[in-house]
Amino acid sequence: MFGAAIAYGLSRAGVDTLMLDGHDNNLRAARGNFGLVWVQSKGKGLQRYADWSRESARLWSGFAAELTDITGVSIAHRNDGGMMLLLGDEEVEKRKIEIAEMSKQSGATGYDCEIITHADIQAYFPDIKLGKAVTGASFCPHDGDVNPLKLLRAMHSGFVNSGGRYKSRCTVNNIDHANGVFTANTQQGQFSAPKIILAAGHGISHLAESVGIDAPIRPQRGQVLITERIQQALPIPLNGVRQTDEGGFQFGSSEEDIGFDDGTSLDVVQNIASRAVQSFPQLSTVRLVRNWGCVRVLTPDKCAIYEESISHPGAYVATSHSGVTLAAINARLVSKWIATGEQPTDFNHFSASRFHVQAT
């Protein structure tokens, strides 16, 4: 998702761009994610990342309209706020503490997230009954969602429409650098360019190392469930439950540290389904039609890395979880940074040097 968004932005700006993509059977966070454009959970410990996520959410409406304009693909973007449902008093108290911490961290910017009551929540959803187990929610007006598969398709289509070149089944084995030119050695031969952007998800670490950038990525599995299509009842998304533009209810938000395994497991599926039915009891008789696992691309602090190599100028790393949320800002500001050198404010906060001890 990172690579496609940046490549789309570059190609739109008239930069001659070649996108080298992996195989269908690679781990692909971009094809299995939940589709949230989400701000309220982002940037704990790194305020620049919280601001960055909110800035991307703000850019999203214009970005979505442009994609549809160029490609004809409607990507079902919504930006009317989003909620994290809280089940039980303990979850409410825990969330209150997190909100207080984030409010303090964000200072004058403000965190823009508040706890609302059962009755407040129910008022957002007149067409479906809220479960008694729901004791509150945290509501953030900047949150929203999108159809992530249509988004990916639209970015690829917009990239090619704007003159970009795309190669699939073209895993990059290693990179050479000589005389200011980078050469990617791939399964389909060599490709050279004065600049190279590494946005290779789980395949990034060894490539980044070869151009002098540390990109420590770890895998975390999330599982997702989807139901049959039903009449629309969720006008805004929740972090573990949303309804797609086509009517399917999607459930998720599990976190498992079990390596590069994108399978599924019954216990996790049961927990996710149980929470969904406690949130909205009417869903208990709705049929599940599919579930899948997908492996998140996480940095140590779950915030993005954007960095140009000092030892190999012209080589860039751009990677993170949250490829959907950040698609708009990656297509706009990150591609501009790479094309023109113009850095967004305080961009050095995203350097991977923050993971090193005593980085100041």
Add this chain to the structure above:
Amino acid sequence: MFRRHDKSSQANGDNVTIYFEDAPIICKPTDSVAAAVLLSDPGYTRRTPVTKAPRAPYCMMGTCFECLMDINGVENQQACMVPVRDGMKVRRQNGVPVLPEDSKEPEND
């Protein structure tokens, strides 16, 4: 449009009758609802949720979800996965079903 390849057992005593949009279809007990309905030349068997386009069974093996129909009052059923039973009432699936009525809420107290 569709014809049965195996005619040997068509008229034996094991036949069952189902009703598609109230019209009777005589079929074999081993037929799926989708197969039986296709034999009656139904035109279309559902309308899609988003564009309301007419559709009919396609893959006949549980994958494509094109065969969704209302079977005995239960909507969104994959008709290719459901064996016929005598007297079944089958209707076209028109877009998305409404949410089920409030069912029993699990007790959390």
